[in-house]
Amino acid sequence: MNYQPLFSDRLAILATMHQKEKVIAPLLQQELGIKVTVPSDFNTDIFGTFTSEIKRPGTQIFTARLKAEKALELTGESLAIASEGSFAPHPLVPYIYSNREIVVLIDKINDIEIIGEELSTDTNFNHQVVENLDEAYIFAQKVGFPEHGLIVWFENLDKGCNEIIKGITKEVDFTTTINLFLQKSPNSRVNIQTDMRAMYNPTRMKNIEKATHNLLNKINSCCPQCHIPGFTRTENIPGLPCELCYMSTPLTLTAIYQCKKCGFRQEKRFPDGIKFANPSQCMYCNP
Structure with missing residues (x-):
């Protein structure tokens, strides 16, 4: 529905x-x-x-x-x-x-x-401490720059402050920032990381x-009882049998679906469409 x-x-x-x-x-x-x-x-x-x-x-x-x-x-x-x-x-x-x-x-x-x-x-979530521009470029290429933005920062513990530049997407800005921060950093090391903001x-x-x-x-997915949307899987019960020895495995045998609105619960066997587990998932066949 x-x-x-x-x-x-x-x-x-x-x-x-x-x-x-x-x-x-x-x-x-x-x-x-x-x-x-x-x-x-x-x-x-x-x-x-x-x-x-x-x-x-x-x-x-x-x-x-x-x-x-x-x-x-x-x-x-x-x-x-x-x-x-x-x-x-x-x-x-x-x-x-x-x-x-x-x-x-x-x-x-x-x-x-x-x-x-x-x-x-x-x-591409990642970060690295670099000591020169070559190291910074290797990191940038690995994480998909310039399509993916970068953040560069360093910390000055003596002055109790740090400087940070976010959203770097141009090579000229990247080079300028790395060189400038390497000069300003007390230990000539800067932090570079992926910018994880969506844009x-x-x-x-x-x-x-x-x-x-x-x-x-x-x-x-609507509740069979009150017909409100959001009738979702809230719990997985393990026990799917192994196709070789039929022993229970950690894979899901039964799923519990529940409505957050009226609380109606429903069990569904074989929710993932498979009735037997691969023996590689069996603690008896593959201990």
Whole structure:
């Protein structure tokens, strides 16, 4: 069931200052008929920065929700979208960085909150301390500069300050900044890192787009009881049998779906469309 009429022709406030509307707005317009607008002078940096000048006020979901609520408060509208990203070692493969993106939709009229998610290892998130321009260039090429922006900074502990330049996307600016900061740095070393703000990072922008698709999938999944969008998977129960020995494996046998509105729960066996696990996933066949 598609719940497009619930949102059709409504105005949604997108709480961003980093051009996320480029990937979010067209999807919401096409799939739901939502008209998206970005409030002017809405400073999302007050909710945290990737360079840690301002700490995030809470969890990723809490912060995205806070952005959306603030946008509604400022505009007086009833529908808001906000997104939040994080970068950390992958939960299953700790030596690989991952990008987790969430996109939250808050609808005050229908009292609905739906969250789209994407966890991806497709990210250029990286940083390095360099001592010369050649090292800086090698790093820049590795992370996709100039299509992906860079941040350069150094810290002067004696003076208790640091200097930072963000959003570097031109080679001449990159060279000038590296040379200048190497001269000014007390130890002739500077920090260089990827700029993870969406408008400077097309790889991250693609993950935001994927999280928006996940949001749309959840919106189009409606509760069998109250028919409200957002009937989503909330729990995975392991036990999928091994196709060789039929012993239980850690893979999902049953998924629990629940409505956040009325609380209705439903179990679904083999939610991923497979009835047996590969023996490589079996603790008995592959100890």
